[in-house]
Amino acid sequence: MADRERVVIAGGGFAGFTAARKLSRMARGAIEIVLVNPTDYFLYLPLLPEVAAGILDPRKVAVPLAGHCPGVRHLLATVDSVDLKERRLHCTDAEGGHRDLRYDRLVVAVGSVNKLLPVPGVAEHAHGFRSIAEALYLRDHMIRQMELAEAADDPEERTARCTFVVVGAGYTGTEVAAHGQLLTRDILRRRTGLRGQRLRWLLVDVAPRILPELDERLSRTAHETLAERGVEIRTGTSVAEATHEGVKLSDGEFVPTRSLVWCVGVRPDPLIESLGLATERGRLCTDEFLTVPGHPEIFGCGDAAAVPDLTRPGEFTAMTAQHATRQGTRVAGNVAASYGRAERRPYKHSDLGFVVDLAGAKAAANPLGVPLSGLPAKAVTRGYHLLALPGGRARVAGNWLLDAVLPRQTVQLDLVRASAVPLDSEVPERPHGTAAP
Structure with a gap:
C-alpha cells in the first residue's frame, strides 16, 4: 500500500x-x-x-x-x-x-x-435541520409541545406550544412545514384534552414566493397545497428577534411560540x-x-x-x-x-427537473420540464428517491407502505437533547435541496 x-x-x-x-x-x-x-x-x-x-x-x-x-x-x-x-x-x-x-x-x-444570520436570539432559540440528530430532536420536540399544551391550564401557553414557525421556504423548509403540520394535526386529533385548540404553523421567508428556485407554477401549487391545510405563508418577511417566549417578525408581529426551525439555507x-x-x-x-x-x-x-x-x-x-x-x-x-485510466472531461449538466414532497398524497415536480402536482407528482417524487438511494430501497418502500395503512406512533424517544443540536454547529452534512437525477 x-x-x-x-x-x-x-x-x-x-x-x-x-x-x-x-x-x-x-x-x-x-x-x-x-x-x-x-x-x-x-x-x-x-x-x-x-x-x-x-x-x-x-x-x-x-x-x-x-x-x-x-x-x-x-x-x-x-x-x-x-x-x-x-x-x-x-x-x-x-x-x-x-x-x-x-x-x-x-x-x-x-x-x-x-447559514446563520445576525438575528438576535436565533442561535440560542432556533434549531436547524441538517442531520439525523436534528430530525429526531424536532420530532420529539413537536410531540412534547403538544403533550405539554394538553397539560397546561393557561390558554396563552397552550396556544404558544401549539404554534410552530419555520424560517426559510426553500426545499427543506417547505417539506419540514408540510410534514410537521400533518404530524401535529394527527396528534391534535388523538389528544382529547386539546379538542378545539387551534394548531398554527407559519412558513416565513424574505423571498416573494415559496420555493423561489422552482418554476412559478410549481411554487404556486405548493403554496396552495399548504395554504389549504392551514399553513400561514409569510413571504417578504423575516425574523427580527427570537426569544424563549416567541418570535418577532420583521412586519412587527410577535408570534408566541416554543418552536423555531431554521431552514434558511447553507x-x-x-x-x-x-x-x-x-x-x-x-x-x-x-x-x-x-x-x-x-x-x-x-x-x-x-x-x-x-x-x-x-x-x-x-x-x-x-x-x-x-x-x-x-x-x-x-x-x-x-x-x-x-492516472491515465479515463478521459478528462469538463462538468456540464442537463437539468432534469426537481421534486418537492408536500406530505400526504401531495407533491410538486417538473421531470424533464413537465409540471406535475398531486398524486402523479407524488409518484414521481417517491420513484426518484428510490432510484437515487444507493441502498435500502426495499426498507424505505416498506416504511411508506406501513405509513399508508397504519397510524403513526406518536411517542417521544428522548434520544437527543437540545444541547446536542446547537444551531451554530459547524459539522458539515449535505447539499440542500432535492433534485431529480
Whole structure:
C-alpha cells in the first residue's frame, strides 16, 4: 500500500460519497482511496423530513459506508486543516485524537453548514435541520409541545406550544412545514384534552414566493397545497428577534411560540476559507474540470466548490444535491484521468427537473420540464428517491407502505437533547435541496 498513490476524499456527502464509489470502480485497486468523514454513513438528507414526521426509521436514510464503498478506506474523522505545501491533512478522529494524512490527490467535498444570520436570539432559540440528530430532536420536540399544551391550564401557553414557525421556504423548509403540520394535526386529533385548540404553523421567508428556485407554477401549487391545510405563508418577511417566549417578525408581529426551525439555507464549510486558495462567496474556485487553478492535484466538488456553470456562462452551479452527485461522478473520472485510466472531461449538466414532497398524497415536480402536482407528482417524487438511494430501497418502500395503512406512533424517544443540536454547529452534512437525477 505504501507504493500506491493515495487519493484522499474529504467529506462523505453526495459529492464525496459518489466520488469514492465511482473512483473505486475505475481504479480497481491501482490507487489507494481514503474517504475522511465524521460519520460511518452517507446521509440521504432529502428524506430527512419524513424521519422527523415519523414516517421513516432514521436508519433508512443512513447508508453505511462499509459495503457501499468497496475498496475505499474510511477514516472516521473531521478535517481540521490542510498543508498544501506538504500535501497533508490534519484531522481529529471520533475520540478526539489528532493525526496527519498525506495525499497525492485531494478531493475537497466537505459540503456546507447552517447559514446563520445576525438575528438576535436565533442561535440560542432556533434549531436547524441538517442531520439525523436534528430530525429526531424536532420530532420529539413537536410531540412534547403538544403533550405539554394538553397539560397546561393557561390558554396563552397552550396556544404558544401549539404554534410552530419555520424560517426559510426553500426545499427543506417547505417539506419540514408540510410534514410537521400533518404530524401535529394527527396528534391534535388523538389528544382529547386539546379538542378545539387551534394548531398554527407559519412558513416565513424574505423571498416573494415559496420555493423561489422552482418554476412559478410549481411554487404556486405548493403554496396552495399548504395554504389549504392551514399553513400561514409569510413571504417578504423575516425574523427580527427570537426569544424563549416567541418570535418577532420583521412586519412587527410577535408570534408566541416554543418552536423555531431554521431552514434558511447553507454556507460552505469554514475549512474552505482556511485553505488560502481563491474562493467565490466562500466556495473553493475550480475550473470546468473541477480542478483548482494552480493546484492540479486538488479537486473540488459539491457545496464546497464554485464550479463554472457551462450552461450559464459567468455563473456557478447551485448548491444542490443534483449538482453534488453529478460532480462527484465527474471528479472521479477526472481523478482517474490524471492516472491515465479515463478521459478528462469538463462538468456540464442537463437539468432534469426537481421534486418537492408536500406530505400526504401531495407533491410538486417538473421531470424533464413537465409540471406535475398531486398524486402523479407524488409518484414521481417517491420513484426518484428510490432510484437515487444507493441502498435500502426495499426498507424505505416498506416504511411508506406501513405509513399508508397504519397510524403513526406518536411517542417521544428522548434520544437527543437540545444541547446536542446547537444551531451554530459547524459539522458539515449535505447539499440542500432535492433534485431529480
